[in-house]
Amino acid sequence: MTTLQTSTPLAIEPLDLPARPAASPARAALRQFLRSPSGVIGLCLLIVLVLGTAVGPILYPVDPLDLVGGPFTPPSADAWLGTDYLGRDVLAGLIYGGRATLTVGAVAALITIAIGLTVGALSGFFGGAVDAILVKLTEFFQILPPLLFAMVLVTLFGQKLTTITLAIGAVSWTSAARLTRAEFMRLRNLDFVKAARTAGAGNAHLILRVLLPNALPPVIVSATLAIGVAILFEGGLSFLGLGDPNVMSWGLMLGQNRNYVLDAWWAVTFPGAAIFLAVLAISLVGDGINDAANPRLRRRT
Amino acid sequence: MGALLQVESLNVGLRNGAGVVVPVIENLSFEVHSGRTTALVGESGCGKSMTALAIMRLLPEDFVITGGRIVLEGEDILSLSPKRMRALRGNGMSMIFQEPMTALNPLFTVGDQIAEVLRWHQGLSASAAHAQAVEFLRAVQIPALEQRVNAYPHQLSGGMRQRVMIAMALAGRPKLLIADEPTTALDVTVQAQIFDLLAKLQQDTGTAVLLITHDLGAVAELADDVLVLYAGRCIESGASADLVGHPRHPYTRGLLGCVPHLKLGQRMPAVWSDLGEIAGMVPPLGARGADCAFLARCRDASDVCRSRPQPMLEPIETDHAVSCWRKSEIAA
Known part of the structure; x- marks a missing residue:
């Protein structure tokens, strides 16, 4: 039986609390990320690729659409990685094409996550009729074969980089939506959400400040992986001849030179390798973030 | 002075899979006054927390309020717009939860979380x-x-977390604080501190407290009024000293018998039968008939109890009401 006689006002002894300020969850996750070898390797690789496409034009000022020599010139001092079927410089293509490819990947992933988060958050938070409608919508997009659907969109709206980006975003948001919805449904009945409600939090606050930050870790992982998927998509579309012919990209190089792979391996291999490395790097980073963000997988130290 | 919170014959039901509404809380009426503490006591599954959530209008999906009124300062809570209701939460009334480990957002500092409510x-x-x-x-x-x-x-x-929870709940300067088993998850020494703190804060702020608890010791110390709930029905209510001192309903007596008492002395007690138990379980939802819900577990049940439905909650003295057919015999 609890006795309430002991109304001592808390014997407070001067404690030696750690002087270091409390690590925020984000900082703790970053520290954890830097401890995972695959994540760090991926991040380094990604930084090299991004830097290469960013400063490459300064170091190697060649227009990727210019005809610099004869077609199918093997790698030489003039064209370091050779020329393609029209005589365009492959290295310049890699540098400028990387810009387009990585941008398409990043922007398409952003669109994917933006749509996915919105649909998933609303659906998971409100439940009921809102949920039913949004889940049906998600399922509608899910049953369409994504590559075919993207091809249809690009053929309909023109082979431009923006269209391609939007098309990729439009076909790949469903998994992000389902993931966010599941997280929201798990979180919305937790005590701290109820506590925020009883303290007077409105729906917007609950969604944006209480639920969303707690739902983010898995979504960030899927966003990272979505970049890789978007790059592959762009490559796939260009390979099938649906790339933007006016903007050099890795997928376009691959697609245009694929008929000549036996005559000029360099024109296909290098862009292929670039796509491979980019997707690998992004997957490794995603893996590292997953380890860092998911405490259940975290090893005890 | 009028009551701050009036609950009048509140009925809450659970809509089951077949769409049938099963009663969870039946005809519950009570009042909470400013600066006073009212305790809801009962076993798990008696509807204590559901009462609290009904007052906050935060009942889980599938739970519906099927009747009654909840009036806070003259405003009927059940007919308020969601917007007005949101303004009332935190400011008019606020709630502390049982489990301090999960009741704070893990991603923000405690200062930020309290500051948010203030803002x-x-x-x-x-x-x-x-x-x-x-x-x-x-x-x-x-x-x-x-x-x-x-x-x-x-x-x-x-x-510490429970203290932070209390700070957060009080940050909106609520007139009514609902404390849903605020100390169940804490160890005994901390329980006493938290109860002390609640009592002190109540003195300072004049907040009305609706205390939901199993801890009859705390009830005796803290509460002014007590309601004993059983299977969603109020079976005894009254001023806490009177009710704890002279329980009338067999269930209340059983509950009090379940509280361990420490006796000082050299001798070991001869038998360990001091600590009572109430055999059986609270009847599950949907299995609660019209007759006295405690009938199956009652040691004092007689033919009177079996032949008639659950009696009304009838006053036996001023400020002490019991729902039992044999209340006068038991009192004697």
Whole structure:
């Protein structure tokens, strides 16, 4: 039986609390990320690729659409990685094409996550009729074969980089939506959400400040992986001849030179390798973030 | 003075898979006055927490209020718009939860979480709210404030977190504080501290407290009025000293018999039968008939009880009402 006689006002002894300020969850996750070898390797690789496409034009000022020599010139001092079927410089293509490819990947992933988060958050938070409608919508997009659907969109709206980006975003948001919805449904009945409600939090606050930050870790992982998927998509579309012919990209190089792979391996291999490395790097980073963000997988130290 | 909160014949039901509404709380009426503490007592599954959530209008999906009124300061809560209701939460009434480990957002510092509430309800700027948050943490007697205000919940002990919860619940300056088993998850020494703190804060702020608890010791010390719930029905109510001192309903007596008492002395007690138990379980939802819900477990049940439905809650003295057919015999 609890006795309430002991109304001592808390014997407070001067404690030696750690002087270091409390690590925020984000900082703790970053520290954890830097401890995972695959994540760090991926991040380094990604930084090299991004830097290469960013400063490459300064170091190697060649227009990727210019005809610099004869077609199918093997790698030489003039064209370091050779020329393609029209005589365009492959290295310049890699540098400028990387810009387009990585941008398409990043922007398409952003669109994917933006749509996915919105649909998933609303659906998971409100439940009921809102949920039913949004889940049906998600399922509608899910049953369409994504590559075919993207091809249809690009053929309909023109082979431009923006269209391609939007098309990729439009076909790949469903998994992000389902993931966010599941997280929201798990979180919305937790005590701290109820506590925020009883303290007077409105729906917007609950969604944006209480639920969303707690739902983010898995979504960030899927966003990272979505970049890789978007790059592959762009490559796939260009390979099938649906790339933007006016903007050099890795997928376009691959697609245009694929008929000549036996005559000029360099024109296909290098862009292929670039796509491979980019997707690998992004997957490794995603893996590292997953380890860092998911405490259940975290090893005890 | 009128009551701050009036609950009048509240009925709550659970809509089951077949769409049938099963009663969870039946005809519950009580009042809570400013500056006073009303306790809801009962076993798990008796509808205590559901009453609290009904008052906050935060019942889980599938639970529906099928009748009655809940009036806070003359405003019928059940007919308010969601917007007005949101304004009332935190400011008119607020709630502390049982499990302090999970009741704070793990991603924000405790200072931020309290400051947030202050900003909604008092329109303070971020820095002013932060400064006030420190004051609230001081009021709930958190040591080493300057570090703690920037601590994340996982860095605090259970007792500290419950103090933070109390600070957060009080930050909107509510007139009614619902404490849903605020100490169940804490160890005994901390329980006493938290109860002390609640009593002190109540004195300072004049807040009405609706205390939901199993802890009859705490009820005796803290509460002014008590309602004993059984299977969603109020079976005994009254002033706490009277009710704890002279329980009338067999269930209340059984509950009090379940409280361990320490006896000082050399001798070991001869038998360990001092600590009572109430055989059986609370009847599950849907299996609650018209007859006295406690019938199956009651040692004092007689033919009168079996032949008639659950009696009304009838006053036996001023401020003491019982729902039992044999109340006068048992009292004797």
